[in-house]
Amino acid sequence: MSMAELSSKEFLSQLASKAPIPGGGGAAALGGAVGMALSNMVGNLTTGKKKYQDVEEEVLELLKKGDVVIRELLALIDADAEVFKPLAKAYSLPKGTPEEAQTKAETIEACCKTACSVPMQIMRKACEGIAIHKRMGEIGTVMAVSDVGCGVVFLKAALISAQLNVIINLNSIKDEDYLAATRNEMDILMEQGTVEADDTLEIVMEKLTK
């Protein structure tokens, strides 16, 4: 059963417990999906309105893209839990002999790379979601523009949370090439996502306060 099938109350109770999953990665994915749903609400309030018929087609495109991001983020809650299991197992491997110690170190490194791949993917999806929100803030119904603002701050939170999960995994990785490539992509996503999210919030605030 997917964790997205749990009631919010039950998910939160598992999240708050000391059980290792779900953890910060799963929370980032769910919180991002909550944000993404808000841009789609605004899109659904925009389509079919005469006032917005000029942007109808583009809004429908944004809605389709938003649906995909929501589905992907929900799947990443489960993916984050999946990659944790082999990592926990790797940490309990024996390291009595030099061979065992080497196998253990190599297994942990491989598992950390896999564990890293999920929050990296959450960061990519958060950036996609932020870009969708920016455009929705520009062309969607002004009546619900505050919801674009709510959505985008949750996607920015998902981006930052996922980054923290990448960093904690990178701390256990020694492969210099992998570290450099991952840090490089992480920095680009953070820069792009943060700037676009803040721009979106500015658009929202301007429309809300005029």
Added chain:
Amino acid sequence: MSMAELSSKEFLSQLASKAPIPGGGGAAALGGAVGMALSNMVGNLTTGKKKYQDVEEEVLELLKKGDVVIRELLALIDADAEVFKPLAKAYSLPKGTPEEAQTKAETIEACCKTACSVPMQIMRKACEGIAIHKRMGEIGTVMAVSDVGCGVVFLKAALISAQLNVIINLNSIKDEDYLAATRNEMDILMEQGTVEADDTLEIVMEKLTK
């Protein structure tokens, strides 16, 4: 049935639809509760550990406070939906005669004040949650410090989202005293919450990267 009993998937599907509830306020409350659960996870990973026995009692206190905030935020998802109904009704009141127009204006104003009270309460709870995270970041197990960071950015997102929902309601209110008092409290909560959340993230980053 409380909306917290819905599966995350179902909640998101209702959120993304053009149905007026849940909206940005409900999303803010749920997103904040997701954040709050993470501080509690860190607390539950801290208690019972010899290394942290000196702070055991304080962590248990933070856990209790965190539980209350989670429960209150979940209840605010439903409260936000409840206050929307009379507001929607008020907007559809007739305004054919001067008396009808006056009754309508007064009813809308009263409903907007009630509608405002929920995101204001979400802002207060988000600030409480952020303060709990800050202390958990200082004294909780360093092993899970990234989760304190994830939690606090979601509570900051809840704070900003709730503020947007306060602002949109204030736009329909004319009572100057109410406006001044609400804006004053809103500004204090934003200032306090933002500073404490950013301080917490700094503590987390320092522990994560040393």
